[in-house]
Amino acid sequence: MNILRKKSAAHLPFSETAIELFIRLCGISSILFVFGIFFFVFREGAGFLFGGLDLGQFLTSVEWQPTSLNNKRYGAFALIVGTFSVTLLAMCIAVPFGLGAAIFVSEFCSPKLRETFKIIIELLAAIPSVVWGFIGLTLMNQLIISVFNAPIGLTMLNGSIMLALMSVPIIVSIAEDALKAVPDSYREAAEALGATRWQVVYRVLLPAAKNGLLAAVLLGAARSIGETMAVLMATGHSVNIPSGPLSWIRTLTATIAAELGEVARGDEHYQVLFIIGILLFTITFVVNLIADLVIKGIRQES
Amino acid sequence: MRTNGRIGFTTSCLLILLVCCFVMNGCSPKDDTSVAKTEDTQFTIKNKGSDTMVNLAQAWAEKYTDISTTASVEVSGGGSGTGVAALINGTVDIANCSRQIKPKELELATQNTGKVPQEFIVGYDALAVYVHQDTPIDRITIIQLAEIYGENGTISKWSELGISHSDCPSDKIIRISRQSNSGTYFYFREALLGKSRDFRIGSLDLHGSKDVVEVVGRTPCAIGYSGMGYATSHVKMLEVAADSNSPYYPPNLENVLAKTYPIARPLYMYSLGEPAGEIKIYLDWILSAAGQEIVKKLGFVPLENTGLMQN
Numbered sequence: 001m002n003i004l005r006k007k008s009a010a011h012l013p014f015s016e017t018a019i020e021l022f023i024r025l026c027g028i029s030s031i032l033f034v035f036g037i038f039f040f041v042f043r044e045g046a047g048f049l050f051g052g053l054d055l056g057q058f059l060t061s062v063e064w065q066p067t068s069l070n071n072k073r074y075g076a077f078a079l080i081v082g083t084f085s086v087t088l089l090a091m092c093i094a095v096p097f098g099l100g101a102a103i104f105v106s107e108f109c110s111p112k113l114r115e116t117f118k119i120i121i122e123l124l125a126a127i128p129s130v131v132w133g134f135i136g137l138t139l140m141n142q143l144i145i146s147v148f149n150a151p152i153g154l155t156m157l158n159g160s161i162m163l164a165l166m167s168v169p170i171i172v173s174i175a176e177d178a179l180k181a182v183p184d185s186y187r188e189a190a191e192a193l194g195a196t197r198w199q200v201v202y203r204v205l206l207p208a209a210k211n212g213l214l215a216a217v218l219l220g221a222a223r224s225i226g227e228t229m230a231v232l233m234a235t236g237h238s239v240n241i242p243s244g245p246l247s248w249i250r251t252l253t254a255t256i257a258a259e260l261g262e263v264a265r266g267d268e269h270y271q272v273l274f275i276i277g278i279l280l281f282t283i284t285f286v287v288n289l290i291a292d293l294v295i296k297g298i299r300q301e302s
Numbered sequence: 303m304r305t306n307g308r309i310g311f312t313t314s315c316l317l318i319l320l321v322c323c324f325v326m327n328g329c330s331p332k333d334d335t336s337v338a339k340t341e342d343t344q345f346t347i348k349n350k351g352s353d354t355m356v357n358l359a360q361a362w363a364e365k366y367t368d369i370s371t372t373a374s375v376e377v378s379g380g381g382s383g384t385g386v387a388a389l390i391n392g393t394v395d396i397a398n399c400s401r402q403i404k405p406k407e408l409e410l411a412t413q414n415t416g417k418v419p420q421e422f423i424v425g426y427d428a429l430a431v432y433v434h435q436d437t438p439i440d441r442i443t444i445i446q447l448a449e450i451y452g453e454n455g456t457i458s459k460w461s462e463l464g465i466s467h468s469d470c471p472s473d474k475i476i477r478i479s480r481q482s483n484s485g486t487y488f489y490f491r492e493a494l495l496g497k498s499r500d501f502r503i504g505s506l507d508l509h510g511s512k513d514v515v516e517v518v519g520r521t522p523c524a525i526g527y528s529g530m531g532y533a534t535s536h537v538k539m540l541e542v543a544a545d546s547n548s549p550y551y552p553p554n555l556e557n558v559l560a561k562t563y564p565i566a567r568p569l570y571m572y573s574l575g576e577p578a579g580e581i582k583i584y585l586d587w588i589l590s591a592a593g594q595e596i597v598k599k600l601g602f603v604p605l606e607n608t609g610l611m612q613n
Contacts, residue, residue: 067482068500078503141520151472151523154506232509237481239503248506258509262383262483264406 041281045274052268053275064239066259066269074272076279078239082249083283085242086156086231087224090163094224095217097164098171102216105172106179107201118173125169129229132162136234150246152236157245159235163227167220174219178212179205211297218291222284228253252276345373345580351385351398354427354486354511354529355569359398361596362588373580382485389572390414395581399570400427400485417575424588426603428553428566429490430530430539432515434522436469441541441550444564448494450475450525453502460523469522477505478514478526486511490527493565527565530554531601558603569602 049055053074057063061075105117140161141153148157182205190200206213228251236248237258256273263270349359356379363375385397386404390411403411403419411419431442442463449457458475460467467473479501480487491501508514514528519536530553533539541550544564557563577585587593594604 062503064503065482065500067488069497071500145520149471151470151474152476152506152517152521154517236506237508238506250507258481258507259483262381262387262481264383264387264410 048271089160094164102175133233174216
């Protein structure tokens with residue numbers, strides 16, 4: 001392998017150098033994009049963030065009145081609560097299903113079924129979020145009204161179910177890989193000691209793969225926090241502190257999506273929406289960072 | 303290492319797809335121009351804005367593109383603010399607006415493009431107050447609406463309006479509103495609450511005129527507002543009075559033109575500078591009897607001087 005590489009490096013044709021350069025550029029560009037986006041979002045919001053915005057009010061008040069004529073109030077507390085509550089409920093639904101499916105695919109099903117299963121789960125990931133939103137707005141809305149006898153089906157529960165369906169594929173693929181990464185010798189040793197299949201999973205595999213599983217859950221959660229279109233359509237989009245799964249809510253992302261299109265550039269309202277963007281960026285960055293550190297943890301262990 | 307295997311595969315698939323998209327995109331403009339050339343050099347009028355007016359603008363555009371040999375019209379929605387923003391950037395020829403342009407927007411547009419936006423009133427729209435068809439209520443006053451929608455309002459239950467609503471066990475009025483930047487939202491707020499009071503938070507802020515009517519039609523507890531052209535068989539339009547001593551009027555053509563229906567507003571189109579050429583011909587056609595016929599057909603109220611009101 002090494003000899004081969006050296007040989008080709010010695011007289012490299014021009015086309016290959018060009019391709020290598022192109023690929024290198026692709027790699028660097030992703031870093032540039034991330035920093036570029038962060039810089040842009042920060043620049044648009046910074047003026048108001050450091051001059052004028054009452055940060056205490058922004059983080060603790062529920063009064064979101066950005067278009068008031070004489071008393072503009074930018075309280076994002078209800079939006080923050082909305083984002084976290086819908087994500088939490090979504091994870092309560094998605095984690096048992098996602099991990100359960102991952103355990104089934106990796107430990108219990110036949111190889112042939114496994115391939116079909118994985119293709120179908122990846123298909124689930126390919127459904128655009130606006131389609132999920134549409135399902136939430138029409139089908140799930142009616143379903144929640146008739147099942148829970150709720151006055152309206154556009155609720156936190158509706159949004160959570162949509163988010164859960166969207167994050168399950170992510171959780172399944174990463175969790176399944178984490179389970180597969182547990183060496184077979186663990187399974188063999190447990191079975192040799194007389195453990196049943198369930199005991200192997202519960203007592204050996206889950207503890208051994210716990211970092212990978214945690215990373216799967218966190219990445220699923222990051223997906224939920226950042227999701228926009230589905231929650232905009234399914235949650236009722238109402239500035240409201242939820243009192244239960246059947247309350248309607250509004251998320252940070254949906255607020256940006258609904259309002260940014262019609263706001264005058266450079267306006268206070270415009271800048272506040274970018275400050276919400278900074279907040280979201282920070283939240284997802286922290287979640288992803290934790291997930292990355294956790295994955296790194298597994299790599300070092302294995 | 304294995305942890306990322308699956309994702310790596312998916313990502314690479316996506317990357318290939320993305321590259322394909324770029325390649326396709328790169329090709330398509332060539333195709334477009336060749337088609338356009340064979341079809342004669344047509345002028346395309348770009349028209350964007352108000353969500354309330356998007357169906358109307360679309361109907362005008364379709365009809366006009368059919369009858370005109372020299373121009374075609376491209377319409378997109380997004381909201382009054384979006385239309386004006388596009389006008390400011392000079393990317394559209396005509397902006398649709400369900401509210402009047404703000405002084406700041408006018409100034410920005412003049413600064414940016416060097417042309418002063420010209421205003422045309424192209425029709426009228428009555429904002430109907432919608433409830434579910436089974437709601438046992440037929441009329442409402444502006445004062446009651448202000449107490450339902452306004453900040454620190456005193457009405458939040460159907461029983462407080464003097465009705466017992468058997469299809470709504472919680473008795474709570476579910477307020478359906480619009481996203482806080484829509485022209486409809488601005489107009490309704492001002493008509494109800496004046497300039498000094500805001501809407502109460504906690505309403506469901508939907509993203510389109512049609513959505514409001516659709517959700518109200520499915521929700522017995524709900525009340526909502528939207529253009530009267532959006533009515534369906536699942537909803538009921540309430541008769542509205544200024545206060546309890548004034549007469550109630552249903553939203554219809556006659557009452558809007560007679561200015562007796564209290565929540566009606568003009569619909570605007572803005573061009574960049576004094577319209578000329580194809581844009582002028584199009585606007586003239588919209589203001590003519592043929593254009594105003596379409597206004598009436600779509601449930602809006604046509605202009606007075608076109609003679610459409612006699613029939």
